[in-house]
Amino acid sequence: MLESIVDFIHYPFLTRALITTVFLAMTCGLLSPIVIAKRYAFVGSAVSHSTLLGLAIGIYFGGSESSMTLFLWTLIITLILSMFLAKSTWRQALPSDTLIGLFFTATMGLGTLVHALSTRSSGDLLSYLFGNVLLLTNTDVAISIIVSLLIIPLILIPWKSWLMSTYDEDFAIISGVPAKALHYIFTIALTALIVSAIKVSGTVLVNALLLTPGFFALRFARSLKSTFTLSVLYSIVTALLGLVLANYLETPSGATLAVTQVALLMIAILITKMTKKS
Amino acid sequence: MLKAKQLSYAYSELAPALENISFTIDKSQMLGIIGPNGGGKSTLLKLIVGLLPMQTGTLEFNEKPLSQTALAYIPQSQELNDSLPMRVSDFLELIPKKASRSLDECLDRVGILDKKNDLMRELSGGQRQRALLARALRCSPEILILDEPTTGLDGQGQDQLMQLLKSLQHEEKTTIVVVDHNLGQVLKHADKVLCLNKSHHWHESKELLTKNIIEDIYHCEFEHIRLHEAGATFDDHHHECQHDHSHEHDGEGKKDA
Numbered sequence: 001m002l003e004s005i006v007d008f009i010h011y012p013f014l015t016r017a018l019i020t021t022v023f024l025a026m027t028c029g030l031l032s033p034i035v036i037a038k039r040y041a042f043v044g045s046a047v048s049h050s051t052l053l054g055l056a057i058g059i060y061f062g063g064s065e066s067s068m069t070l071f072l073w074t075l076i077i078t079l080i081l082s083m084f085l086a087k088s089t090w091r092q093a094l095p096s097d098t099l100i101g102l103f104f105t106a107t108m109g110l111g112t113l114v115h116a117l118s119t120r121s122s123g124d125l126l127s128y129l130f131g132n133v134l135l136l137t138n139t140d141v142a143i144s145i146i147v148s149l150l151i152i153p154l155i156l157i158p159w160k161s162w163l164m165s166t167y168d169e170d171f172a173i174i175s176g177v178p179a180k181a182l183h184y185i186f187t188i189a190l191t192a193l194i195v196s197a198i199k200v201s202g203t204v205l206v207n208a209l210l211l212t213p214g215f216f217a218l219r220f221a222r223s224l225k226s227t228f229t230l231s232v233l234y235s236i237v238t239a240l241l242g243l244v245l246a247n248y249l250e251t252p253s254g255a256t257l258a259v260t261q262v263a264l265l266m267i268a269i270l271i272t273k274m275t276k277k278s
Numbered sequence: 279m280l281k282a283k284q285l286s287y288a289y290s291e292l293a294p295a296l297e298n299i300s301f302t303i304d305k306s307q308m309l310g311i312i313g314p315n316g317g318g319k320s321t322l323l324k325l326i327v328g329l330l331p332m333q334t335g336t337l338e339f340n341e342k343p344l345s346q347t348a349l350a351y352i353p354q355s356q357e358l359n360d361s362l363p364m365r366v367s368d369f370l371e372l373i374p375k376k377a378s379r380s381l382d383e384c385l386d387r388v389g390i391l392d393k394k395n396d397l398m399r400e401l402s403g404g405q406r407q408r409a410l411l412a413r414a415l416r417c418s419p420e421i422l423i424l425d426e427p428t429t430g431l432d433g434q435g436q437d438q439l440m441q442l443l444k445s446l447q448h449e450e451k452t453t454i455v456v457v458d459h460n461l462g463q464v465l466k467h468a469d470k471v472l473c474l475n476k477s478h479h480w481h482e483s484k485e486l487l488t489k490n491i492i493e494d495i496y497h498c499e500f501e502h503i504r505l506h507e508a509g510a511t512f513d514d515h516h517h518e519c520q521h522d523h524s525h526e527h528d529g530e531g532k533k534d535a
Contacts, residue, residue: 175374
């Protein structure tokens with residue numbers, strides 16, 4: 001096991017995975033309680049699945065060799081799609097879950113079709129579905145750092161506005177908080193984060209990173225400050241543990257990361273229940 | 279003076295939700311807005327607070343547009359997103375501008391200073407309403423607008439809350455607008471009443487309000503409305519009045535201050 005940890009210093013691809021995971025987990029941990037409180041879990045799922053269309057188009061036009069080209073193609077296509085999603089979920093009287101469900105199956109299906117029909121495709125779409133740290137390049141590390149450094153202040157600077165629009169949206173709007181703009185900004189941030197996380201966690205499994213830390217924190221924290229602190233810490237610690245386990249067991253990174261995070265959450269809930277009973 | 283002139287609002291071209299509604303209330307008076315379900319109470323409230331854009335008509339306070347007035351809106355307490363562990367003290371910090379009154383002063387004013395470190399979601403219905411009121415007081419509003427404040431409270435809790443509003447009205451010269459399904463509380467505490475059913479409305483001092491006017495606005499017999507408020511249930515198929523049934527048992531089984 002200790003050797004698996006030392007590997008992260010010796011092998012450059014593992015060092016890249018480590019740095020990317022830390023930044024990714026930190027940002028996901030910060031966003032996660034808001035995603036859950038705003039009931040955006042399904043939106044996150046739809047965005048992550050729709051990245052497949054962007055990836056397929058990106059691979060068709062630019063190939064999968066250039067990380068930056070692929071990232072930009074995927075980001076642009078997914079952003080266009082997620083703006084439709086943001087528009088259809090802003091203060092709707094009717095539940096929008098059906099629309100979101102249709103949206104993500106349609107975009108994922110379309111992505112698979114584009115990939116299957118394109119003759120110039122060279123990338124392995126399966127690696128993007130479940131994550132593969134071997135795909136990570138120095139550019140990917142830089143992308144994840146830049147995305148994190150853009151998103152973190154975007155949340156921390158207008159901190160009160162995020163809380164107001166999450167806790168009491170009507171009051172926020174009346175008080176002059178640009179709640180609609182924040183809704184769109186959050187969708188954009190979520191999209192950029194998901195797209196930058198694809199190689200580590202995969203489009204299908206990125207939701208574990210987005211939901212588990214917030215769920216853990218909202219269940220155990222007793223204040224706003226402790227909620228976000230706990231969420232970020234849980235996210236970083238469990239993601240790193242997942243990455244080490246993936247290397248030790250030689251399993252896919254995204255799947256190991258997701259299973260580690262959810263398993264630890266279940267253990268924590270179980271221990272709390274058992275402690276309460278005794 | 280709060281003055282609304284010829285307010286109309288339509289969500290679609292076919293059916294106006296409000297038509298030519300006018301009313302006035304003097305500074306530091308309480309206006310109670312009552313009416314049947316779907317009669318436009320919520321639409322009017324959303325227009326006043328700015329959640330809906332004005333289509334026709336004007337709203338002024340002391341000859342100035344309402345947008346330039348220090349206005350505080352108190353939503354229904356169940357509209358708060360309780361998935362976040364919000365402490366009362368944190369909740370009172372969620373205000374748009376610099377507070378003119380301290381957190382402790384406002385909590386003390388509404389009688390829940392001892393709940394400062396409690397979670398909002400663990401407060402009783404009455405305490406939550408008081409916390410909402412305390413947040414509104416932090417910016418010393420000229421107008422307080424409340425949406426169904428008595429929902430979920432038992433009789434005693436309703437009385438305590440309305441008395442607290444009356445004391446704010448008199449001691450701090452605050453103008454208060456209350457939208458409530460609770461006819462009894464509105465008639466007991468408001469100075470003026472706006473009885474509203476879309477284009478059909480009546481507005482005057484509450485002393486002038488008669489049983490016939492209420493029946494006319496509600497399209498329902500007065501005794502019937504009172505029976506609803508007393509908690510009677512109606513299983514007959516002929517029961518088609520527009521009175522708001524959904525609220526009648528909201529308070530049952532809930533804690534109160």
